[in-house]
Amino acid sequence: xxxxxxxxxxxxxxxxxxxxxxxxxxxxxxxxxxxxxxxxxxxxxxxxxxxxxxxxxxxxxxxxxxxxxxxxxxxxxxxxxxxxxxxxxxxxxxxxxxxxxxxxxxxxxxxxxxxxxxxxxxxxxxxxxxxxxxxxxxxxxxxxxxxxxxxxxxxxxxxxxxxx
Amino acid sequence: xxxxxxxxxxxxxxxxxxxxxxxxxxxxxxxxxxxxxxxxxxxxxxxxxxxxxxxxxxxxxxxxxxxxxxxxxxxxxxxxxxxxxxxxxxxxxxxxxxxxxxxxxxxxxxxxxxxxxxxxxxxxxxxxxxxxxxx
Numbered sequence: 319x320x321x322x323x324x325x326x327x328x329x330x331x332x333x334x335x336x337x338x339x340x341x342x343x344x345x346x347x348x349x350x351x352x353x354x355x356x357x358x359x360x361x362x363x364x365x366x367x368x369x370x371x372x373x374x375x376x377x378x379x380x381x382x383x384x385x386x387x388x389x390x391x392x393x394x395x396x397x398x399x400x401x402x403x404x405x406x407x408x409x410x411x412x413x414x415x416x417x418x419x420x421x422x423x424x425x426x427x428x429x430x431x432x433x434x435x436x437x438x439x440x441x442x443x444x445x446x447x448x449x450x451x452x453x454x455x456x457x458x459x460x461x462x463x464x465x466x467x468x469x470x471x472x473x474x475x476x477x478x479x480x481x482x
Numbered sequence: 483x484x485x486x487x488x489x490x491x492x493x494x495x496x497x498x499x500x501x502x503x504x505x506x507x508x509x510x511x512x513x514x515x516x517x518x519x520x521x522x523x524x525x526x527x528x529x530x531x532x533x534x535x536x537x538x539x540x541x542x543x544x545x546x547x548x549x550x551x552x553x554x555x556x557x558x559x560x561x562x563x564x565x566x567x568x569x570x571x572x573x574x575x576x577x578x579x580x581x582x583x584x585x586x587x588x589x590x591x592x593x594x595x596x597x598x599x600x601x602x603x604x605x606x607x608x609x610x611x612x613x614x615x616x617x
Contacts, residue, residue, distance in 0.1 A: 357501055370499055372501075373499035389511075391503060392507060408526075408528060408530040409529070410527055
């Protein structure tokens, strides 16, 4: 037994809500819940409820105040939610990630820290979220004050969610 | 998977999950240098150990400089490395920087200490040599 709730867009009827023995699914406006993939679901009680637009990793620049950009591939009307992780090692094989900012759309900076024993410094980079991209700007903050030389390398992985 | 690279072929970004709209967007923005490719499971440390040949748009493993890990040096002596890439940057203890243009680096020390020499030359993987100077 299944319950399907329809919505109307103009003269088109779309199946938006599906409740059956498998659980509950809610699709985005205009998307048929009976046929869509997870990316076009607002909610899925089976746990696949995050509409992931893109998962991408960038190599941070080792040059001070240098920007590396991660593009969404589309432009939103407002800054989309995203989650960002940092790893010291290449994300292909990294086993340790630091959560920088989880499920946020803040455009202000975030300051993940990683300690580099060789230089007794802390890595700081800024992740500016925009409607079409995230910009990662490499900085470094010395333990005894700010410094403008030799930012540490590393990688950032971002998952961008599309609720539009 | 999509890979984005800069004018030198250095990998800036790897896109693991995306939808059909992203593919269209990439096709409409060729100046951003995205290339779609299947990555062999043997490829490890993609962004660190590989680069993109900008002509063929293929993935190439970055070469490694054949250099000693440790050089033991007597003060007043000179150690010559003559197999560097023709053009490279050399840093000593992450401070001084000099450009080598002939592939030859002469090392000597006047103070007993340990030094770390870092050699950078794209597309080679950065190499580090420890120099131990003793009297």
